[in-house]
Amino acid sequence: MISFIFAVIFSFQAFAKDGSFSVMTYNVENLFDAKDDVDRDDETYLPLSEKQSAEHKKKCKRQSNFKFRKDCYQLDWNQSVIDAKMKNLSTVILSAEAGRGPDILILVEVENIRILNEFNDRFLKAAGYKTVQLIEGEDKRGIDLAILSRFDLAGRSELVPLNIEDEHTSKKKKTRGVLRVPLKIDKNINLTMFAVHLPSQGSSTIMRSQGLKSLNSILKKESNPWIAGGDFNIIEKEDKEFQLIENNLESVGEVAHKIGCKECEGTHNYKNKWSFLDLLVFDKRLNRSGITVDRSSIKVVTHPQMMGKKNKPKRFIPDKGQGASDHFPLYSRLFVQEKAN
Secondary structure, three states, rough: OHHHHHHHHHOOOOOOOOEEEEEEEEEEEEEEEOOOOOOOOOOOOHHHHHHOOOOHHHHHHOOOOOHHHHHHHHHOOHHHHHHHHHHHHHHHHHHHHHHHHOOOOEEEOOOOOHHHHEEEHHHEEEEEEEEEOOOOOOOOOOOHHHHHEOOOOOOOOOEOOOOOOOOOOOOOOOOEEEEEHHHHOOOOOEEEEEEOOOOOOOHHHHHHHHHHHHHHHHHHOOOOOEEEEEEOOOOOOHHHHHHHHHOOOOOOEEEEHHHHOOOOOOOOEEEOOOEEOEEEEEEHHHHHHHHEEEEEEEOOOHHHEEEEEEHEOOEEEOOOOOOOOOOEEEEEEEEEEOOOO
16 A cells, blocks of 8 residues: 555656756657568668668669668668667766656657667666657658656557648648657646657758648647647748748747757757757646746757767767767756645
């Protein structure tokens, strides 16, 4: 009986002694296992010993990008390489909260629940994540969204489809969707987390705009207060020209780097230009639920392990075991106001 009571109390008090909890979003750049999933285009991420068949080389030949094609032929994605990748990523994640990592962690570009569980069980033990959620989407690349948390689930997780159409054919585009995970933050508060990964800069602005409009509709329908995070793939120049964030997100929530992190340059650097590809968006109704965003806590998480030249994110280099990802994580703390009984 005593152990049961302890478990319940721990469940409701995963947040810090000051009544706060933290959230981080991190694009971990192709966290794949070394197994071939027949319904996914994961042939690049296999051990070299499994890349010698004519069938494999035929698949690689279809790659139009020279680097991707070369990696498909030559990258030796073996277990020791994967371990180095996960170790470096975990070093970054656990640098928050004095080695414990954030209370809620949104991950982008994870292949499947198999590699997510391995990452959590072997490299994120110090975080104590007991809620580990990933639902595979329709993206043939095989990269999905994940949410890990020290809080319990407050209901069923689901993958909510985004309404995105191919601009040339008007056919519905197969996308990753949005991962919806309801969490029990406090005995009186349920908080819904949304993990997002919009189409890349290889797709048109129209497709990202469609995704944002669809996400806006999803967020408006959510009954619980929410936080949305992930890789929105919107570069600074594009946002200034089309006001994508202002028109689709700021009407329903507060965007982290707009309300804090004033000295931050961005989470991603392409051709020496910084952008906040990665966003945290806080429901405007959070205050009514007794949750307040600590604006001064919002920061881009940097670590020597993943910083390259000019303090840019250092991509993982498989043959050297260096670097972590081409993105920096974005972090924030929030306070839960204790309600009188």
